[in-house]
Amino acid sequence: MNKYILSPSILSADFARLGEEIATVEAAGADWIHVDVMDGHFVPNITMGPFIVATCRRITKLPLDVHLMIDEPERYIEALAKAGASNLTVHVETCPDIVGMLKQIKSLGCTAGAVLNPETSVGAIQPALPEADLILVMSVHPGYSGQSFMPESIAKVSEIRKKLNALRSSAWLEVDGGIDTGTLPQMKEAGATAFVAATAIFKDSDGPAAGVRSLRALF
Numbered sequence: 712m713n714k715y716i717l718s719p720s721i722l723s724a725d726f727a728r729l730g731e732e733i734a735t736v737e738a739a740g741a742d743w744i745h746v747d748v749m750d751g752h753f754v755p756n757i758t759m760g761p762f763i764v765a766t767c768r769r770i771t772k773l774p775l776d777v778h779l780m781i782d783e784p785e786r787y788i789e790a791l792a793k794a795g796a797s798n799l800t801v802h803v804e805t806c807p808d809i810v811g812m813l814k815q816i817k818s819l820g821c822t823a824g825a826v827l828n829p830e831t832s833v834g835a836i837q838p839a840l841p842e843a844d845l846i847l848v849m850s851v852h853p854g855y856s857g858q859s860f861m862p863e864s865i866a867k868v869s870e871i872r873k874k875l876n877a878l879r880s881s882a883w884l885e886v887d888g889g890i891d892t893g894t895l896p897q898m899k900e901a902g903a904t905a906f907v908a909a910t911a912i913f914k915d916s917d918g919p920a921a922g923v924r925s926l927r928a929l930f
């Protein structure tokens with residue numbers, strides 16, 4: 712199994728050429744494809760849902776890393792699993808029973824992730840740690856790609872890394888928001904093992920393949 716994962720977020724891809732964009736990052740060495748589902752309630756933006764997940768499933772063999780920025784995620788997990796999601800990551804802020812939700816996701820045949828917003832304390836994710844296959848730390852306020860990295864998220868990653876190690880958990884510790892060649896090494900040093908990037912890959916001036924290669928070179 713890979714030690715580190717690069718998960719390009721298609722939020723910054725050119726959707727007129729989605730197939731080509733995904734094929735390009737796959738050929739360049741992407742490990743997963745990150746799909747940002749937003750509902751206009753939990754976050755201000757509206758993006759994609761099961762239909763696009765199913766489209767991605769036809770385009771690539773890579774695992775689909777689906778990040779749910781939606782209220783009441785329990786209403787959509789089954790449709791997203793059926794559409795071909797490999798991993799479903801839900802925000803702790805949207806789940807009164809995060810452990811139950813992770814179990815439900817696993818019962819649908821997906822791996823299960825829990826994510827916390829920049830203003831949410833590590834304590835909120837504590838009960839999820841033994842059950843999660845993945846913990847995601849947001850390093851921007853969710854909603855849009857292209858925002859500036861929040862340096863305070865580095866300490867959060869270190870704190871969660873310590874807790875996962877104490878549990879002898881092999882869960883991925885993923886980071887999302889403002890990840891580029893400058894911030895990736897800092898998050899890796901803090902203990903992150905999976906890295907989401909939209910702008911740094913799809914808006915690379917030399918194209919997405921170069922974006923993937925320059926981030927992967929830091930693993």
Ligand code: DX5
Nearest residue numbers: 853854856857888889909910
């Ligand atoms: C933000 C999304 C991210 C976003 C990252 O709400 O969850 O996955 O696409 O974009 P960059 O890498 O540009 O910060």
Ligand code: ZN
Nearest residue numbers: 747778887907
């Ligand atoms: Zn995301």
